[in-house]
Amino acid sequence: PFSPGTPLPVDRLVALDRAHVWHPYSPMPGKATPYVVESASGVRLRLAEPAGGHRELVDGMSSWWAAIHGYGHPELDQAVRDQLGRMSHVMFGGLTHEPAVRLAARLVEITPEPLQHVFLADSGSVSVEVAMKMCLQYWQSIGRPEKRRLLTWRGGYHGDTFHPMSVCDPEGGMHQLWGGVLPRQLFVGEPPAGFDAPLDAGYAAELDELIEREADELAAVIVEPVVQGAGGMRFHSPEYLRLLRELCDRHGVLLVFDEIATGFGRTGALFAAEHAGISPDVMCLGKAITGGYLTLAATLCTGEVANGISRGEVPVLAHGPTFMGNPLAAAVANASIDLLLRQDWQQEVKRIETGLRDSLAGAAGVPGVRDVRVLGAIGVVQLDHPVDMAAATEAAVREGVWLRPFRDLIYTMPPYITGDEDLARIGAAVTAAAVAG
Numbered sequence: 135p136f137s138p139g140t141p142l143p144v145d146r147l148v149a150l151d152r153a154h155v156w157h158p159y160s161p162m163p164g165k166a167t168p169y170v171v172e173s174a175s176g177v178r179l180r181l182a183e184p185a186g187g188h189r190e191l192v193d194g195m196s197s198w199w200a201a202i203h204g205y206g207h208p209e210l211d212q213a214v215r216d217q218l219g220r221m222s223h224v225m226f227g228g229l230t231h232e233p234a235v236r237l238a239a240r241l242v243e244i245t246p247e248p249l250q251h252v253f254l255a256d257s258g259s260v261s262v263e264v265a266m267k268m269c270l271q272y273w274q275s276i277g278r279p280e281k282r283r284l285l286t287w288r289g290g291y292h293g294d295t296f297h298p299m300s301v302c303d304p305e306g307g308m309h310q311l312w313g314g315v316l317p318r319q320l321f322v323g324e325p326p327a328g329f330d331a332p333l334d335a336g337y338a339a340e341l342d343e344l345i346e347r348e349a350d351e352l353a354a355v356i357v358e359p360v361v362q363g364a365g366g367m368r369f370h371s372p373e374y375l376r377l378l379r380e381l382c383d384r385h386g387v388l389l390v391f392d393e394i395a396t397g398f399g400r401t402g403a404l405f406a407a408e409h410a411g412i413s414p415d416v417m418c419l420g421k422a423i424t425g426g427y428l429t430l431a432a433t434l435c436t437g438e439v440a441n442g443i444s445r446g447e448v449p450v451l452a453h454g455p456t457f458m459g460n461p462l463a464a465a466v467a468n469a470s471i472d473l474l475l476r477q478d479w480q481q482e483v484k485r486i487e488t489g490l491r492d493s494l495a496g497a498a499g500v501p502g503v504r505d506v507r508v509l510g511a512i513g514v515v516q517l518d519h520p521v522d523m524a525a526a527t528e529a530a531v532r533e534g535v536w537l538r539p540f541r542d543l544i545y546t547m548p549p550y551i552t553g554d555e556d557l558a559r560i561g562a563a564v565t566a567a568a569v570a571g
């Protein structure tokens with residue numbers, strides 16, 4: 135429909151997009167008019183055409199938790215270029231390379247102690263699939279094939295492929311359509327809200343009883359530690375993670391932490407498990423692992439899980455995506471982790487936490503706002519009604535900020551390099567979106 139090499143006029147691009155391109159959770163043909171991003175630099179998205187009077191928007195979303203260093207960082211750009219000069223990809227079966235090996239060793243070094251083996255997956259959902267497969271295969275391999283179910287708390291989100299969908303929030307979530315065909319898992323209510331909330335003894339007893347009763351069939355408990363993201367942006371106390379660790383140990387069940395959203399500093403700890411001072415048996419990482427540059431995820435497990443699998447009739451983990459361990463993605467992940475850990479990132483996340491607390495304080499007084507909460511570099515305004523997504527997004531864009539509200543939530547998780555003025559702007563935009571939505 136157009137000649138190669140010729141830039142598409144914006145109206146033509148939008149028409150082709152609406153006619154042919156699926157966007158996340160969107161109808162086909164497309165109904166909403168997408169904002170066209172021409173380029174991105176620092177914390178700013180540059181639009182092809184002005185929107186709400188702005189040609190540039192401050193990114194309040196870090197491209198869904200991923201772009202922690204912002205866009206176009208010279209070191210990360212250089213890491214991709216350098217790697218591109220060597221090789222962009224080779225198969226990972228029977229071959230290996232330095233970017234992937236360095237990354238695996240680094241992940242083992244920076245994650246909690248007993249995690250020591252790394253499967254480099256190609257997206258967050260796949261890393262959750264792999265985690266679940268590891269757990270089921272572990273029990274199968276050590277002679278307990280009946281342990282096949284997973285337990286999770288309600289309100290979670292673990293991805294869009296079939297097994298991860300089976301542990302997403304079964305009611306308020308995005309996958310109700312599939313209720314009848316998904317593997318049947320076990321759910322328990324989510325822990326009481328609040329990072330500082332004390333442990334609820336009644337809830338702890340209920341969980342203990344449930345895990346004990348189901349232990350014969352339970353392979354693993356899988357949760358998002360400290361912050362439940364796309365299932366509702368809820369925060370809970372690390373006490374519940376310690377409780378899960380204790381109950382899983384006592385009743386012989388594996389514990390999986392999905393740190394795809396929380397990993398790499400977002401909650402104020404490098405990994406959310408650190409708030410609780412414990413380690414899961416299996417951990418999923420993704421999103422910010424490459425600083426948002428390329429698609430890559432990782433599933434880490436303990437020696438015990440890996441050794442168990444090796445003792446089985448099929449002694450291999452039967453998984454191997456074509457783009458496993460992609461060198462470009464691994465190289466930029468190494469550069470992103472180096473960049474993060476070289477700085478006083480805790481200080482930056484703390485600064486963002488304080489900035490968001492200040493700039494979101496006013497939202498609490500907006501009619502229809504039920505709750506305002508901030509943890510690390512995450513700010514959430516929850517309404518008492520479903521948000522009008524289009525109106526809320528437009529209101530934020532008029533303030534010069536990119537946000538993506540959903541359900542009853544208007545939230546932000548800005549890049550860690552966001553300056554104080556831009557944080558104030560994000561706060562004003564979230565508040566404006568709450569008024570409009």
Ligand code: PLP
Nearest residue numbers: 257258259291292293363394395
């Ligand atoms: N798990 C959590 C906690 C997530 O937040 C997400 C993505 O939002 C996923 C899994 C799925 O990751 P991906 O979108 O890369 O497949």
